[in-house]
Amino acid sequence: MSVTIKDVASRANVSPSTVSRVISDNSRISDATKKRVRAAMAELNYQPNLIARSLTNKSTKTLGLLLPGSQEDLLLNPFFVQAMRGISSYAKGKGYYILFTHADNDEDEVEVLTNLVGSQWVDGIILTTVKDNDKSIAFLKEKKHPFVVIGKPDDEEHTYWVDNDNVKAMFQVVDLLIKKGKKNIGFIGGAHEFKVTKHRLLGYLKALKVNNIKADLNLIYEKDYTENAAYEATKELLEYCVPDAIVTTDDLIAFGAQRALIENNMGNISLVGFNNTVLSMYKIPSISSVDINAEKLGMFAAKLLINHIEKQKVDTTNYIIDTKFIERDSTK
Amino acid sequence: MSVTIKDVASRANVSPSTVSRVISDNSRISDATKKRVRAAMAELNYQPNLIARSLTNKSTKTLGLLLPGSQEDLLLNPFFVQAMRGISSYAKGKGYYILFTHADNDEDEVEVLTNLVGSQWVDGIILTTVKDNDKSIAFLKEKKHPFVVIGKPDDEEHTYWVDNDNVKAMFQVVDLLIKKGKKNIGFIGGAHEFKVTKHRLLGYLKALKVNNIKADLNLIYEKDYTENAAYEATKELLEYCVPDAIVTTDDLIAFGAQRALIENNMGNISLVGFNNTVLSMYKIPSISSVDINAEKLGMFAAKLLINHIEKQKVDTTNYIIDTKFIERDSTK
DNA sequence: CTGAAAGCGCTTACAG
DNA sequence: CTGAAAGCGCTTACAG
Structure with a gap:
């Protein structure tokens, strides 16, 4: 033929x-x-014929990308698409293809990985979320299959990973708010199981501590990464007290919070999102957010993994991608 | 090993x-x-070892997914992620992997396809957008490589495709608005080169015609699929006249239109989005939209392609996926 | 500077 | 019911 x-x-x-x-x-x-x-x-x-070449070379020049399946709406978060674009661009430049798979739920994740690794389709795998005691990471380590993770893993030394400095990023946000005279600051985060929530919460707590403000657990919420869960959380928060400001771990969460604030005629309370999605700019008031450079996270994840696969000498096991606070009306 | x-x-x-x-x-x-x-x-x-099996079987059990690269922000449209999820779910059930690639720009698209087809990595390809005289479609036809397209192609008879009935969907929206007494209806669409824009515009024009309303070209805008382009277009429109209603071809466009309306204290003008993204529900006022069932579009695209590859007898070359008008405050 | 041969890990027609 | 052999389309150590 x-x-x-x-x-x-x-x-x-x-x-x-x-x-x-x-x-x-x-x-x-x-x-x-x-x-x-x-x-x-x-x-x-x-x-x-790349299939034939792969068979002799024992290398497929393709990377597996595992997207989370646990929460229905998680994938709709623009973060993933942006990260994918970064991964895809870098990989393409290096002649790699991307195979993408998703898990149907948490248990399914290891099964998906088992098939992927066993079938010998991919030279390496990119994980896009990290949890405590992450089973996927444990599995890939045990199999000694090359992988990289977006997010900071438990074992920072012996895992390849890329992440922002989320503790610092949130610290700076909260510290700034405090310098502006805010004291009573609410925190609305995504599910606690994700490392990223944890790190941002740590930054929040650290900023309070440094500024001698006692943390109040009633001001802290950890729910799903959805607009609606955030809306409900904010309503609860407002029943407890009227805060000076609210920080969140995601723009989608900030959108929900803003809706609750506006409904209660408190649209002027300071509010900060995270991930700097397009729409935060167009909210009224426009919402301050932290740009986490998702595309760059993806690019460096691909870079780290490909270097590792091709046994380039890599001087590091991780990259910290810079973040940037984007101030808008919601904190002015 | x-x-x-x-x-x-x-x-x-x-x-x-x-x-x-x-x-x-x-x-x-x-x-x-x-x-x-x-x-x-x-x-x-x-x-x-699936690579070895692929070589002997001359079938990789993987599908190539080509995402548009032409417009930077297009990919951020939730439509693609939802379609991907549908594709991925169906493919997974049938034991297929998904290889995804993106083009950097329009010219690049055929080159990406050339490599993909030539390398013999994929059994079939899914195209996610359709343009007039689509070069990608022409290329794949010439190569006789199995493919399916999301969107209605020029040659409906000899191409596998899935789509909504976009003419009808938009017809119904506009007809409904007219029945509610609206006459002066603006249309703000995405770029004209996309078939989907064209079809929705046709539906708009048809509804006017059926109701004996003369179309006014000054009410019709075709710009990029971005919030901001839509905002600008709406401002232009408002300078021309104050419409009774505005219909759009995408929620993102409706968001931009709403912003312009509210700025001009015209938040009560009827407004309709398309694709029913999560956030349309939470806008104030909440925006009516048309649910196009993106996930189902993806599922049926995968189904059609896999049937074709596996030479199942298929009784059809296409599926029309149902749409549903979701009425919210913006048209009440 | 170039070729014949073996091998990568499977599947399947042929033979028994 | 089972096995030996050939073949899928490449790459590379070995030989010259």
């Missing part, structure tokens, strides 16, 4: 081995032969 | 051929042998 290395060989009057060497631009092949073979390839419109 | 069919064979004292037949549950193998071989597979934790 399609043209193979043999067809090229016979057309150029050389052996298949020679054609293969021309493809890899082996220096021991004469220029004359190279020219002839390349002409034949062009005439026949030859493209190497 | 990893365990192969040979290892299983020697452990079970049979030939590799027999092991292979047990894997495919060939009926000519005795139950006793099957049991023995399966035990060996379990003990050794054997999983077939």
Whole structure:
């Protein structure tokens, strides 16, 4: 059916081995032969069969991307698409394909990974969320299968990972609010099981402590990453007290919080989102947020993984991607 | 390194051929042998190497998904993630993997496809947007490579595709608005090059015609699929006249339109979005929208493609996915 | 500088 | 009911 290395060989009057060497631009092949073979390839419109190559090389040049399946709406968070774009761009530049899979639920995740690793489809795997005692990480470590994780894992030393400094990023936000005279600051985060929630909460607590403000657990909520869960949490919070400000771990959460605030005519209470999604800019008032550079997170995840796979000497096991506070009307 | 069919064979004292037949549950193998071989597979934790299998079978059991790269923000539209989820779910159920690639720009698209097809990585390809004289479609047809397209192509008869009935969906929206007494209705769509914009515009025009309202080109805008482009278009529109209602081809566009309306104290003008994204529900006023069932579009795209690849007899070359008008405050 | 041969891990037509 | 052999399309150590 399609043209193979043999067809090229016979057309150029050389052996298949020679054609293969021309493809890899082996220096021991004469220029004359190279020219002839390349002409034949062009005439026949030859493209190497990558499956065959993968089998001999024991490398598929593809990366597996595991998306979370646990929470229905999690995937709708623009973070994932942005990270995917970063991953995809970098991988493409290095000649890698991306295979993407999703888990249906938490238990399913390890099963998906088992199949992926066992089938030998991918050279390495990118995990997009991290939890405490993460089972996927444990599994891949045990299998000694190359992987990288977006988010800070338990074992920072022996895992490849990329992340923002979420503690610091949230610390700066809360510290700034305190400097502006806010004392009573609410915290509305995503589910506690995710490391990212934990780290941002730590930054919040640290800022309070540094500024000698006692933390009040009644001001702290950890729910789902949805607009509605955040709306409900904020209503609860408002029943408890009227805060000076509310910080959140995601713009979607900030949107829900803003809705509750506006409903209670408290639209002027300071509010901060996270991840700086497009729509935060267009809210009324526009919502301050922290740009976490999701695309860059993806790019560096791919970079770290590919370096590792190709056994480049890597001087680090992780990258910390910079964040940036974007101030808008909601904190002015 | 990893365990192969040979290892299983020697452990079970049979030939590799027999092991292979047990894997495919060939009926000519005795139950006793099957049991023995399966035990060996379990003990050794054997999983077939799918790359090797692909090479012999000339089928990779993976589908290529091409995402648009032309417009930076297009991908942030929740539609794509929802469609991806549908594709991924269906494919997973049928034992297919998804390879995803993106084009950097329009010209790049055919090049990406050339590589994908030539490398023989995928059994079929899913295209997620359709334009007039779509080059990607032309290319895949010429190569006779199996593919399916989300959106209605030029050649409806000889292409596999899934789509909503966008003409009808928009017709119903506009017809309803007219029945409610609106006459002067603005239309703000995405870029004209996309079929989907065209079809929704057709539905708009048809509804006007059926109701004997003359179309006014000054009420019609076709810009990018971004909040901001829509905001600008709406401002322009408002300078021209004060409409009774505005229909759009996307929620993101409706968001931008709403912002312009509210700024001009015209928040009470009827407004309709499209694609029914989560946030439309939480806008103030909440925005009516059309649910296009993106996940179902994805599922049926995968279904159609897989049927085609596996040469199931398919009684149709396309599926029309139902839409549903979700009425909210913006049209009450 | 080039070729023949072996091998990657499967599947399947052929033979018994 | 089972096995030996050939083949899928590459790459590379070995030989010359």
